[in-house]
Amino acid sequence: MKPFTYHAPTTVDEAVAMLEQYQASCAVVAGGTDVIIELNERHKAPEHVIAIDKLSELRYIKEEGGLVKIGALTSFDDLENDAYVQAHLPALLETAVHVGSPQIRNLGTVGGNVVNASVAGDSPTTFLTYDAQVVLKSAKGERIMTIEDFNKGPGNCAIRPDELLTEIRFPALSSDEAVGYFKIGKRKSLAIVVLAVAIYIKRTPDNKVEDCRVVLGAVSKHPMRSPEIEALLKGRALTKQSLDDTLSAFTDAVQAAIPTRPSVVYKREGVRGAARRCFDQIISQFGLA
């Protein structure tokens, strides 16, 4: 590791003041599970390291004014053990429990996962499905943008060097909304995302798809929505058969997204199984199973 000056701010104000001062010459360490490797292998050699892991004010999960708000330093272990997540956000829970390993979940934060913008990241796919926004703080003020605009990938997002991601927020779900998530990895533990599918469905009173979002993870530079599949789903009855009839469109979407990648052969098949699991979860969450 190259020498650097180490800073450990204890408040967000202190942290953004440091970012304002050091800008691009610094690296921010939250959970550290990605950044420390880059520092150690000298892929990054910043003059300043700002360790924000002591900013406990950014560690929360709450519902407020119709929004679910998750502090950027909330770890995946925090998510997994949170009563609100367990009760109301099964797809986020499903995402959290499949991140890395117990040790990684104890360290890794949702904010770091989103900012790191790995193609094979876990939570960005899920947050896009929840129609999330990110809150960015700097010495100049606050910006809020959709996660869709924020994701630039790979390894890129629309954060400025003087900004700190402080919160991820999305609309709280009603009983007429459900989200399913399924990750394909090489094994159960310590596996990056080979392919992920996350689906949001809002139903009509007579159990048809009123609105939906379909997101595919690890088939593009960043998680991407599929307008084609969404159009196909709208208006469909919420039955297993009717939803499963759209599965070939998932294969088409993967084929179109990565036509020349060697992995397309595997992913275009696997995506149907992952999507089917999402549909099963959604039907079950609506109590229609």
Add this chain to the structure above:
Amino acid sequence: MEQIKIQFNLNGNDISVTADPNKRLVDFLREDMGMTSVKEGCGEGECGACTIIYNGKAVTSCLMLAGQADGSAIVTLEGVAENGQLNYIQQAFVDAGAVQCGYCTPGMVLSAKALLDKKPNATDEEIRRAMSGNLCRCTGYSKIIKAVEMARDAKGGVRE
């Protein structure tokens, strides 16, 4: 380069030292603190050999900076034995024959301790999950999982 001051609790002892900030926690613990039970395997958080207990939770110390120790409580394998005697988890590893080359063992014992400290009655499934971040290339895992189950049972936990 400016050194940083680190005050923390290591294996029950309050410690105050200065250290280079551009060190990973695993290197700080091994080189500065002499805690050589903390092994580096992959250096990428994949193998769990460098697992320590940090504020009550199992973490991979190769993914942390030395400075993050400041204000924390850390347990390494050196702090697991009680009054010079193997503690019940270590004893179970011996009794189950869960150690072959031994390189992964400190991390395994600490992952097990982090679980059983919090959940003395952990289910078999919870044990498998808690141990899933530690790789062993010798044993095939059966005896390691068995050792943790034996440790739980020895402490009066309920077998499923």
